[in-house]
Amino acid sequence: MTSIVKDTHTHTQIPQSLLQATEPIQDLLETASLYLHIPFCHTRCHYCDFNTFAGRLPLREPYVRALLHEIEMAGVMARHEDGRLRRARTMFMGGGTPSLLNVDQITRILNACFQSFAIDADAEITMEANPGTLDQEQLLGIRKAGINRLSMGAQSFDEELLKTLGRIHSPQEIVQAVEYARAAGFTSINIDFMFGLPNQTMQHWQETLKRALELRPEHLSLYSLIVEEGTPFQDWVNDGSIVPGDEDLCADMYEYADELLRQAGYINYEISNWALPGHHSRHNLTYWQNLPYIGMGTGAASSFAGRRFSNEREPLDYIKLVKANQLPEVESEDVGLAQAMSETAFLGLRTAMGLHLPTFATRFGQPFSQFVGDHLQDVEAAGLLEYEDDWLRLSTRGRLLGNEVFLRLLPD
Numbered sequence: 001m002t003s004i005v006k007d008t009h010t011h012t013q014i015p016q017s018l019l020q021a022t023e024p025i026q027d028l029l030e031t032a033s034l035y036l037h038i039p040f041c042h043t044r045c046h047y048c049d050f051n052t053f054a055g056r057l058p059l060r061e062p063y064v065r066a067l068l069h070e071i072e073m074a075g076v077m078a079r080h081e082d083g084r085l086r087r088a089r090t091m092f093m094g095g096g097t098p099s100l101l102n103v104d105q106i107t108r109i110l111n112a113c114f115q116s117f118a119i120d121a122d123a124e125i126t127m128e129a130n131p132g133t134l135d136q137e138q139l140l141g142i143r144k145a146g147i148n149r150l151s152m153g154a155q156s157f158d159e160e161l162l163k164t165l166g167r168i169h170s171p172q173e174i175v176q177a178v179e180y181a182r183a184a185g186f187t188s189i190n191i192d193f194m195f196g197l198p199n200q201t202m203q204h205w206q207e208t209l210k211r212a213l214e215l216r217p218e219h220l221s222l223y224s225l226i227v228e229e230g231t232p233f234q235d236w237v238n239d240g241s242i243v244p245g246d247e248d249l250c251a252d253m254y255e256y257a258d259e260l261l262r263q264a265g266y267i268n269y270e271i272s273n274w275a276l277p278g279h280h281s282r283h284n285l286t287y288w289q290n291l292p293y294i295g296m297g298t299g300a301a302s303s304f305a306g307r308r309f310s311n312e313r314e315p316l317d318y319i320k321l322v323k324a325n326q327l328p329e330v331e332s333e334d335v336g337l338a339q340a341m342s343e344t345a346f347l348g349l350r351t352a353m354g355l356h357l358p359t360f361a362t363r364f365g366q367p368f369s370q371f372v373g374d375h376l377q378d379v380e381a382a383g384l385l386e387y388e389d390d391w392l393r394l395s396t397r398g399r400l401l402g403n404e405v406f407l408r409l410l411p412d
């Protein structure tokens with residue numbers, strides 16, 4: 001049994017496995033999580049603005065070759081001064097739709113990472129998949145190649161809504177994909193859903209969550225629809241042919257989900273993420289803890305060695321750069337101490353656990369209270385923050401006013 005710490009103020013239940021630092025922060029700062037971007041999709045969903053391309057499937061093999069080359073160069077870049085390979089605790093192959101690659105391509109990508117980085121024997125290795133692109137043989141192959149966590153975009157169990165979204169699969173194919181994944185030995189499965197969708201009623205949402213829970217995924221990500229610039233959804237919102245759910249409905253849907261999932265044993269460890277005890281995504285948490293990560297592939301972002309940088313987004317240009325033996329970096333920003341401290345605080349405060357104050361002080365050689373100064377007392381007095389043991393977190397009220405809290409905390 002995982003022991004549970006009860007937070008009486010917010011009624012969240014946070015297991016010790018999340019509260020206890022797994023390793024000293026100085027050791028974690030010496031690692032890098034790996035993100036690998038696969039920029040291909042069958043067709044583009046109507047709401048999506050990710051860096052991904054439809055109709056360019058013939059580019060898959062040239063792209064994979066370039067990615068293998070980039071992994072090798074990144075491994076060299078990330079090595080320690082004495083030549084040791086950089087250690088990675090988690091890997092995440094996202095997109096786009098990595099499940100559009102064949103087993104051989106996925107295996108080659110993983111093996112390149114195993115050669116160029118020191119991947120922990122018990123690393124969390126996730127791959128994103130679209131339920132419309134999965135079959136039993138492929139799932140067995142990728143499990144064997146080393147993928148041990150599967151993250152599926154499902155979005156909804158409503159047939160009509162799936163059409164509005166431009167999805168390529170039916171509700172039944174979501175169930176089928178999870179069954180195939182279980183049969184292939186996956187014991188850690190995430191499913192993504194969206195709410196606040198056009199014409200989505202509370203009943204639709206309840207039905208989707210009910211069917212999601214029947215599959216008993218270890219992890220659920222629930223995202224409120226964002227109407228992104230340049231998407232068909234934005235055109236349709238502008239011409240009035242679709243109307244997204246309003247703020248009140250979205251809040252009700254979020255609260256309904258949170259309560260239902262809590263009763264079903266899931267922990268809301270971050271705004272959009274719920275997990276059964278022990279199944280939180282360690283990769284996601286590296287982002288929320290502001291730990292180093294290296295992104296490879298088109299448009300992938302990195303936070304490493306005091307810099308944030310990101311790659312060329314267009315596949316053909318990316319391939320060209322890599323072929324010329326160059327790291328395909330196109331943007332870079334130095335991250336100073338003050339910026340790193342602010343980011344670590346704000347990212348931490350968005351998680352259910354909050355910010356671990358002793359870790360902050362060890363990491364930056366300065367306590368958080370000293371860094372923010374008088375602002376902290378103001379925000380505390382307004383009832384927006386609360387302490388529990390060594391943790392500082394947003395109160396229920398603070399969570400509703402999240403951005404307000406962050407603005408007020410910023411040093412002048």
Ligand SMILES: C=Cc1c2[nH]c(c1C)Cc1[nH]c(c(CCC(=O)O)c1C)Cc1[nH]c(c(C)c1CCC(=O)O)Cc1[nH]c(c(C)c1C=C)C2
Nearest residue numbers: 035037050051052094095096223287288295299300301302
């Ligand atoms: C609704 C909020 C979402 C956040 N991330 C995603 C959603 C839906 C999903 C997502 N995850 C990554 C990407 C980038 C790929 C792309 O095509 O643009 C997307 C859209 C990967 C990712 N997420 C974070 C990092 C650092 C990375 C890897 C590097 C990369 O981008 O290539 C961190 C992160 N994601 C979100 C937040 C708030 C966040 C901060 C810690 C939101």
Ligand SMILES: C[C@H]1O[C@@H](n2cnc3c(N)ncnc32)[C@H](O)[C@@H]1O
Nearest residue numbers: 047048153192193223224225226228
């Ligand atoms: C990675 C996950 O991000 C979610 N996702 C993708 N685009 C959007 C958007 N515009 N708004 C909200 N969620 C989105 C989907 O649920 C996808 O599966």
Ligand code: SF4
Nearest residue numbers: 041044045048095096
């Ligand atoms: S399949 Fe995923 S990445 Fe591709 S367009 Fe749809 S939501 Fe975006």
